[in-house]
Amino acid sequence: EDFAGDGVWRYAAALPFEEGVSLPEGSTPLHHVPRLESEVGVERLRVKHEGMNPTGSFKDRGMTVGVRVAKELGVGRLACASTGNTSAALAAYGARGGMATLVLLPAGKVAAGKIAQAALHDARILEVDGNFDDCLDIVQELAARGEVYLLNSLNPFRLEGQKTIGLEILEEFRADHDTYPDRIVLPVGNAGNTSALYKCFRELVQSGALDPADVPKLTGVQAEGAAPLVEAVEEGNDGIRRWPDVETVATAIRIGNPVNAPKALPGIRATGGTAVAVSDEAITDAQRALAGEGVGVEPASAASIAGLRKLRDQGVVDADEQVVCLTTGHLLKDPDAAFEAGNDPEPVPNDAEAVLEHIAE
Numbered sequence: 001e002d003f004a005g006d007g008v009w010r011y012a013a014a015l016p017f018e019e020g021v022s023l024p025e026g027s028t029p030l031h032h033v034p035r036l037e038s039e040v041g042v043e044r045l046r047v048k049h050e051g052m053n054p055t056g057s058f059k060d061r062g063m064t065v066g067v068r069v070a071k072e073l074g075v076g077r078l079a080c081a082s083t084g085n086t087s088a089a090l091a092a093y094g095a096r097g098g099m100a101t102l103v104l105l106p107a108g109k110v111a112a113g114k115i116a117q118a119a120l121h122d123a124r125i126l127e128v129d130g131n132f133d134d135c136l137d138i139v140q141e142l143a144a145r146g147e148v149y150l151l152n153s154l155n156p157f158r159l160e161g162q163k164t165i166g167l168e169i170l171e172e173f174r175a176d177h178d179t180y181p182d183r184i185v186l187p188v189g190n191a192g193n194t195s196a197l198y199k200c201f202r203e204l205v206q207s208g209a210l211d212p213a214d215v216p217k218l219t220g221v222q223a224e225g226a227a228p229l230v231e232a233v234e235e236g237n238d239g240i241r242r243w244p245d246v247e248t249v250a251t252a253i254r255i256g257n258p259v260n261a262p263k264a265l266p267g268i269r270a271t272g273g274t275a276v277a278v279s280d281e282a283i284t285d286a287q288r289a290l291a292g293e294g295v296g297v298e299p300a301s302a303a304s305i306a307g308l309r310k311l312r313d314q315g316v317v318d319a320d321e322q323v324v325c326l327t328t329g330h331l332l333k334d335p336d337a338a339f340e341a342g343n344d345p346e347p348v349p350n351d352a353e354a355v356l357e358h359i360a361e
């Protein structure tokens with residue numbers, strides 16, 4: 001039951017091992033969203049729903065590789081800082097691999113579903129009186145002192161696994177439409193995924209499998225209240241300025257110091273992509289629009305659609321483009337945000353007549 005050759009591990013040739021600690025992960029759906037497609041006004045729009053991974057986010061693709069490496073190394077304790085999804089994935093994959101896990105979370109800023117996962121999968125959960133960036137500073141120090149094995153996206157093996165998002169998108173889009181997407185739009189927090197996709201495309205180009213002209217434009221989206229990478233792209237800076245105070249409804253990307261920016265910024269520039277910041281209102285609108293097509297995502301995921309809408313309105317994205325938006329996490333990760341964005345339950349009497357009367361109102 002090692003799932004060799006399934007999902008992420010279909011691409012073992014691009015990974016450091018033939019198989020991993022697996023649940024299994026990958027092979028996520030590439031949804032048609034016809035109403036959104038015509039409303040946004042692009043030639044083709046597909047949604048790669050990474051919320052359909054085993055623990056409900058794309059982090060599983062990185063953990064299946066990273067935890068396998070940790071096992072190989074024989075390390076004692078696995079650890080990460082997290083806005084929630086990384087901790088849920090680490091807890092589950094650590095449990096699968098039979099290793100102890102420690103997660104550092106910003107107190108009061110992690111969605112309920114994610115903490116529930118870490119708790120039940122038996123992670124030791126430390127709530128830090130600070131934001132995600134503070135948590136990452138601390139866990140890096142613990143790793144430097146040899147106390148824990150770090151499984152944030154600073155760990156290069158995580159990004160190896162996440163490359164398979166790019167491989168799946170290119171393979172499936174090409175199979176369906178006989179071409180590659182012009183653009184991939186994704187939410188950005190620590191910029192690990194952006195870096196992983198760029199590495200994926202570079203390797204394909206260097207191996208001769210992909211024409212440089214066919215590389216999709218990497219387009220990153222951040223929340224207005226946490227947009228240091230957008231600032232760097234707009235100002236043409238090589239590095240980013242750390243934002244000490246960040247806030248957004250999309251708590252998954254409530255990050256002021258994207259540690260993978262040195263790898264992500266060149267990717268955005270070299271592919272002809274861009275980065276854009278969106279309001280919390282636009283994120284919630286996009287979350288409802290996706291839900292209206294049956295695709296349930298958490299707020300950070302909806303940022304990709306909100307960003308595409310904004311760039312289309314600005315004329316940065318053309319009407320003849322074929323676009324894939326990445327939705328990174330499942331609706332159930334953040335039930336509070338879903339209640340906030342969705343309909344309220346209506347109390348009714350325990351009686352069919354009364355219920356009929358109520359729904360006729």
Ligand code: F0G
Pocket residue numbers: 057059081082083084085086087153187188189190191192193194252253298300301328329
């Ligand atoms: N979307 C979701 C749902 C996420 O959980 C994250 C990151 C991102 C997007 C951003 O991805 O960091 O590769 O740019 N979550 C991390 C965590 C930080 O701790 O779960 P990125």
